[in-house]
Amino acid sequence: MKKPTIKDIAKRAKVGIGTVSRVINNSGYVSEETRKRIEKAIEELGYQPDPTARGLVSGLTGMISIVVPMIRTEFYDRLVETIDDFLAVNSYDTVIFPLLSEHRLQRFSSKGAFLYRTDGIIMASMPVHKLFDGGKVPTDRPVVLVDMYSNRYDCVYIDNVEIGKIAADVLLEHTANLYVLTFIEPDSIFTSGVFKKRVSGFKNVLRNNGIKFTKKRIFHSELDLHYAFTQATQILKEMESFPAGIFATCDLFGYGAILAAKNLGIEVGRDLFVIGVDDQSWSEDIGLTTVRQPVEDMSTTASEILLNRITKGKSCKKTKIKFDPIIIRRLSA
Amino acid sequence: MKKPTIKDIAKRAKVGIGTVSRVINNSGYVSEETRKRIEKAIEELGYQPDPTARGLVSGLTGMISIVVPMIRTEFYDRLVETIDDFLAVNSYDTVIFPLLSEHRLQRFSSKGAFLYRTDGIIMASMPVHKLFDGGKVPTDRPVVLVDMYSNRYDCVYIDNVEIGKIAADVLLEHTANLYVLTFIEPDSIFTSGVFKKRVSGFKNVLRNNGIKFTKKRIFHSELDLHYAFTQATQILKEMESFPAGIFATCDLFGYGAILAAKNLGIEVGRDLFVIGVDDQSWSEDIGLTTVRQPVEDMSTTASEILLNRITKGKSCKKTKIKFDPIIIRRLSA
DNA sequence: CTGTTAGCGCGTTCAT
DNA sequence: ATGAACGCGCTAACAG
Numbered sequence: 001m002k003k004p005t006i007k008d009i010a011k012r013a014k015v016g017i018g019t020v021s022r023v024i025n026n027s028g029y030v031s032e033e034t035r036k037r038i039e040k041a042i043e044e045l046g047y048q049p050d051p052t053a054r055g056l057v058s059g060l061t062g063m064i065s066i067v068v069p070m071i072r073t074e075f076y077d078r079l080v081e082t083i084d085d086f087l088a089v090n091s092y093d094t095v096i097f098p099l100l101s102e103h104r105l106q107r108f109s110s111k112g113a114f115l116y117r118t119d120g121i122i123m124a125s126m127p128v129h130k131l132f133d134g135g136k137v138p139t140d141r142p143v144v145l146v147d148m149y150s151n152r153y154d155c156v157y158i159d160n161v162e163i164g165k166i167a168a169d170v171l172l173e174h175t176a177n178l179y180v181l182t183f184i185e186p187d188s189i190f191t192s193g194v195f196k197k198r199v200s201g202f203k204n205v206l207r208n209n210g211i212k213f214t215k216k217r218i219f220h221s222e223l224d225l226h227y228a229f230t231q232a233t234q235i236l237k238e239m240e241s242f243p244a245g246i247f248a249t250c251d252l253f254g255y256g257a258i259l260a261a262k263n264l265g266i267e268v269g270r271d272l273f274v275i276g277v278d279d280q281s282w283s284e285d286i287g288l289t290t291v292r293q294p295v296e297d298m299s300t301t302a303s304e305i306l307l308n309r310i311t312k313g314k315s316c317k318k319t320k321i322k323f324d325p326i327i328i329r330r331l332s333a
Numbered sequence: 334m335k336k337p338t339i340k341d342i343a344k345r346a347k348v349g350i351g352t353v354s355r356v357i358n359n360s361g362y363v364s365e366e367t368r369k370r371i372e373k374a375i376e377e378l379g380y381q382p383d384p385t386a387r388g389l390v391s392g393l394t395g396m397i398s399i400v401v402p403m404i405r406t407e408f409y410d411r412l413v414e415t416i417d418d419f420l421a422v423n424s425y426d427t428v429i430f431p432l433l434s435e436h437r438l439q440r441f442s443s444k445g446a447f448l449y450r451t452d453g454i455i456m457a458s459m460p461v462h463k464l465f466d467g468g469k470v471p472t473d474r475p476v477v478l479v480d481m482y483s484n485r486y487d488c489v490y491i492d493n494v495e496i497g498k499i500a501a502d503v504l505l506e507h508t509a510n511l512y513v514l515t516f517i518e519p520d521s522i523f524t525s526g527v528f529k530k531r532v533s534g535f536k537n538v539l540r541n542n543g544i545k546f547t548k549k550r551i552f553h554s555e556l557d558l559h560y561a562f563t564q565a566t567q568i569l570k571e572m573e574s575f576p577a578g579i580f581a582t583c584d585l586f587g588y589g590a591i592l593a594a595k596n597l598g599i600e601v602g603r604d605l606f607v608i609g610v611d612d613q614s615w616s617e618d619i620g621l622t623t624v625r626q627p628v629e630d631m632s633t634t635a636s637e638i639l640l641n642r643i644t645k646g647k648s649c650k651k652t653k654i655k656f657d658p659i660i661i662r663r664l665s666a
Numbered sequence: 667c668t669g670t671t672a673g674c675g676c677g678t679t680c681a682t
Numbered sequence: 683a684t685g686a687a688c689g690c691g692c693t694a695a696c697a698g
Binding site for chain 3: 350355382387388391
């Protein structure tokens with residue numbers, strides 16, 4: 001009644017355990033005939049190799065950790081799912097570690113944490129240099145960063161300053177009368193600073209084009225549609241002239257802007273131009289022009305790098321791959 | 334340079350490995366003197382017992398899985414954190430498995446999934462009977478359900494029908510002119526049916542009190558504040574008389590109702606009474622009366638049951654613990 | 667091609 | 683009180 005072991009299979013198939021091991025791992029030569037016998041025995045007994053025992057021998061677990069700040073936001077959903085799928089194909093199990101609180105982070109700071117018992121770690125959007133002592137993730141296992149730059153680790157990232165620049169370029173095609181609707185990240189060790197970077201890229205372009213742009217044209221919102229709607233309404237009411245353009249530092253804010261415009265009878269795409277960031281699943285429906293991050297590509301690339309590190313070992317040189325943002329043009333700009 | 338093993342410690346402390354094992358596990362007798370020596374060696378070499386090897390001999394992993402439909406909603410945040418803390422105190426590592434997609438559920442349906450390699454599983458809000466073949470979680474490890482009833486497994490739950498009843502009772506203290514604002518769950522295997530249950534409990538009470546209540550008084554919203562606001566506005570505009578009461582099947586909808594009322598100049602707590610469900614962290618700020626689920630208590634209880642199962646083994650009788658909803662009275666009703 | 671053997675790191679007897 | 687030997691389930695190396 002207990003779980004069958006490799007011995008049980010060997011006995012039943014009347015072979016040595018070595019041979020069984022060979023067919024399980026598809027290594028070495030096994031005659032077609034005995035292989036069949038063994039496979040039959042495995043089938044009949046419902047045998048499954050014990051990962052723990054395998055781990056003891058190989059020092060590997062067949063698992064990979066993904067650390068993310070949260071899930072159930074589109075960005076991380078897509079990121080995790082892509083990585084998960086890719087690794088599954090390469091027969092790795094993935095374990096997801098959502099950061100829930102600073103409290104929980106503490107446990108991640110111990111070398112013994114389960115997080116680090118896997119064969120490798122992918123960290124998404126984590127400001128590693130701020131998060132850990134000495135900026136070093138407490139593990140000897142390979143670590144790859146996604147959506148975050150680092151000179152210490154392999155990383156796959158996107159330049160958020162560039163996102164702001166692109167947004168500016170697109171809006172400038174229509175008008176130089178521009179506004180920004182953005183979010184002020186609470187100042188914790190978790191903050192990645194992406195919003196600030198996007199805005200700074202945006203301002204750079206305006207400055208280089210000699211366009212006057214003051215703080216008064218920057219509006220803030222919480223990450224909540226209703227709030228964004230209210231703020232966007234505010235912007236629209238304060239506008240001195242049309243046409244105008246709004247750079248929404250995330251699609252949610254772009255949504256708010258479009259709703260506000262509709263509510264006030266302002267025609268989007270003619271009187272008002274809006275560009276968002278992230279290309280959420282619903283952005284197409286509302287016709288929002290947006291700057292997309294190639295999440296899937298970044299995720300896959302990160303996974304590949306990690307697998308290479310695991311199998312090929314650690315060469316000194318760290319890979320840094322920068323991805324380009326993609327403009328998705330729709331009717332709002 | 335490699336990780337030290339128990340042997341290295343034994344050698345350095347000039348004892349046998351058995352003794353080292355004894356001090357690590359605090360089992361059996363060890364003279365104070367040799368214990369000191371061994372502890373010193375452990376310290377000096379930075380020795381940490383290999384969990385894999387331990388697992389191989391004990392059959393245990395020291396880990397427990399928590400399966401949740403999502404995180405970063407208040408309910409699950411609190412649930413996971415409570416369990417996590419409780420188990421950490423009992424020196425268990427917890428691994429969180431967020432259900433990301435139906436796709437991912439598939440992998441959870443295989444007995445070999447990593448999810449089931451832990452010492453026990455806590456599943457939150459999962460309609461196990463719909464999710465798995467034969468309604469059985471594919472594992473022999475102990476399984477405990479939170480926020481979900483089942484006759485097959487130990488479970489800790491709350492009766493959502495009762496929540497609706499309580500809401501009705503509270504509102505009836507003020508008026509019999511009642512409305513409902515609720516959510517229609519998309520019909521997938523994930524749906525737990527809580528919203529429907531809450532509404533049915535609510536209707537029961539009205540029926541028993543001989544109060545006429547037709548479908549026309551039930552309004553629907555998506556799980557989004559702006560949407561709720563819009564729908565609540567609709568309700569308020571269609572109301573025939575005041576005072577009136579709204580049962581919001583979650584606090585978010587209650588928020589929408591309060592906002593809508595304010596927007597229309599209707600005084601909450603006099604002309605309009607609102608009761609929500611879940612007691613979100615912001616509910617107090619907006620003065621929303623609500624029905625709270627004792628998440629923390631349920632989580633702790635579930636954890637205790639699981640630990641009992643693991644250590645005490647499986648007695649046949651399954652524990653079913655029903656928790657009572659708690660009314661939190663604030664100024665909205 | 668295949669059976670046997672030696673560990674992997676640790677907990678647990680069982681003598682001493 | 684403590685050391686040595688055995689085995690957990692498996693892989694890898696070796697001898698046939």
